[in-house]
Amino acid sequence: MKSLLYFNIILLTFTCILSACQESSKYRPELNTQEAKTQLEQAARHEAQNNPREAFICYWNAIEKLQDTQTPDTLTLTAETYCRLGNLMIRYGLLEKAVACHRKSFHMADSAGCIQLRSKAALALSDDYQHMNQPDTAAYFRTFGSQTPAPQIPTNKRTVTTDVATREKLSGWIDRYLECRAEQSEAARGRREARRHAGMASASGLVIICLLAAYGKKRRNEQRLYHLLQCEQTHTAVLQAEQTRQETTRKKLNDREKRLDRLQAELMSDTHVRALNILERIKNHPSYQPVQSNQEWDALKLLATRLHPVEMQAAETARNLTPRDREIHCLDLLGFTSGQMAIFYGISSGSITKAKSRIREKMKVSIGNDRQMSASDHLST
Numbered sequence: 401m402k403s404l405l406y407f408n409i410i411l412l413t414f415t416c417i418l419s420a421c422q423e424s425s426k427y428r429p430e431l432n433t434q435e436a437k438t439q440l441e442q443a444a445r446h447e448a449q450n451n452p453r454e455a456f457i458c459y460w461n462a463i464e465k466l467q468d469t470q471t472p473d474t475l476t477l478t479a480e481t482y483c484r485l486g487n488l489m490i491r492y493g494l495l496e497k498a499v500a501c502h503r504k505s506f507h508m509a510d511s512a513g514c515i516q517l518r519s520k521a522a523l524a525l526s527d528d529y530q531h532m533n534q535p536d537t538a539a540y541f542r543t544f545g546s547q548t549p550a551p552q553i554p555t556n557k558r559t560v561t562t563d564v565a566t567r568e569k570l571s572g573w574i575d576r577y578l579e580c581r582a583e584q585s586e587a588a589r590g591r592r593e594a595r596r597h598a599g600m601a602s603a604s605g606l607v608i609i610c611l612l613a614a615y616g617k618k619r620r621n622e623q624r625l626y627h628l629l630q631c632e633q634t635h636t637a638v639l640q641a642e643q644t645r646q647e648t649t650r651k652k653l654n655d656r657e658k659r660l661d662r663l664q665a666e667l668m669s670d671t672h673v674r675a676l677n678i679l680e681r682i683k684n685h686p687s688y689q690p691v692q693s694n695q696e697w698d699a700l701k702l703l704a705t706r707l708h709p710v711e712m713q714a715a716e717t718a719r720n721l722t723p724r725d726r727e728i729h730c731l732d733l734l735g736f737t738s739g740q741m742a743i744f745y746g747i748s749s750g751s752i753t754k755a756k757s758r759i760r761e762k763m764k765v766s767i768g769n770d771r772q773m774s775a776s777d778h779l780s781t
Contacts, residue, residue, distance in 0.1 A: 433474055436462040440481060443488075452492055452570060453577075459485040460581065472512055479508035483521050490528060493567040497574065499528045506541075519545045675703035679734060686743045697727065704733045715759075718766035725759045732756060 443458035459481055466478040486501030506521035522544035529538035678700060682690035691697055705712040715721060715729045724745075731741055738752040745752070 432465045433477065436465040436474075436477060436481070439465065440484070443484070447488060452488065453573065455488055456485070456574065456577070459488070460578075475508055475512040476514050476517060479505045479512060479514065479517050479521065481505075482508065483517070483524060486521075486524055486528070490524075490531070492570055493564075494571055494574070495528060495532050497571070499525065499532070502528055506544075671699050672703055672706070675699040679703075682744070683736075683740070686740050688743065688746050690744055691727075697730075700734065701726075701730050704730045708733045714763055714766075718763050720762045720766055721759065725755070725762065728752065728755050729759050 439458045439462035443455045443462070446452075446455035446458060462481050463478060463485075466474045466481065482501045482505035486498040486505060489495075489501060490498035502521050502525045506518060506525060509515075509518035509521055522541045525541040526538040526545060529535075529541065674696075678691065678696050691700065701712070711733055712730070715726055721729070728741060731744070736744075738749040738756070741752045742749040
């Protein structure tokens with residue numbers, strides 16, 4: 401993109417410089433007028449040397465120079481050039497071309513307000529039409545020439561001095577030369593138009609590239625801003641998630657501390673302290689029937705319920721468990737082994753193991769019966 405932009409800038413600069421040079425050369429009245437006068441002097445020398453082709457070329461070059469800058473002075477000089485060109489053509493018998501040149505001189509002089517030059521062109525036209533055997537037209541233009549005294553044209557300048565073959569040959573050369581000159585002028589105009597179009601295309605391309613560059617820069621800025629916003633939103637979301645996680649963790653820790661404090665307070669109550677003392681006594685000194693009263697059993701069951709609420713709740717709701725089964729289940733939850741419980745009850749450890757299995761079976765059956773009863777109650781309702 402940058403290389404294309406630089407190329408368009410260089411091309412546009414070159415086109416502008418070239419156009420400026422051409423335009424400056426076109427609009428230099430003093431220089432063009434001086435060059436036209438130089439061409440007229442050369443044409444006069446060629447006429448004196450009886451070299452009509454070079455004289456014609458000099459006249460046409462002078463006219464081309466003067467046509468680029470149409471000011472009142474250059475218009476008068478152009479009219480005079482056409483008049484001299486017509487005189488040269490009438491000298492070599494080119495009557496129709498002489499009439500055309502004298503008519504242009506007449507009209508240009510009239511437009512420039514040069515009465516003397518107009519009278520001169522009118523007298524030249526009168527002589528042209530007189531040679532063409534058109535007395536009425538000659539008399540008409542003679543009236544314009546008689547309004548203002550004009551210098552008389554020398555006779556040798558108005559006399560046809562060539563034969564028919566030379567005249568036709570010169571006329572054909574003039575036609576071909578003017579046609580070639582017109583083609584060259586058209587080609588030059590085409591080149592100027594091509595350069596102008598190239599300049600316009602380059603300028604348009606430069607404008608488009610600048611617009612595309614501006615649009616691309618705007619899009620990049622928008623994408624960069626969008627990316628920054630996305631990063632900021634992501635960072636904000638991460639911070640919020642981290643803050644939420646920290647708050648949740650802090651809340652959980654607070655709840656756990658509260659629960660531990662509450663559990664510690666409950667464990668440090670008189671009932672639990674009594675149950676812990678009983679556990680320490682019967683674990684350190686196992687004996688037959690170590691729990692001596694119902695109050696001690698109630699303390700142990702309360703501690704087991706606090707430590708294992710679900711299992712104790714299931715044992716309490718089981719209808720087919722005996723008091724001995726509940727005692728064994730409570731001691732099992734408090735961490736006593738089968739051997740220790742065998743000492744407590746004066747039986748073998750295998751019996752304790754069987755009792756544990758029987759208790760579990762009874763609890764399963766009790767749970768199944770409770771579910772069936774709840775289902776039947778639901779269906780009956």
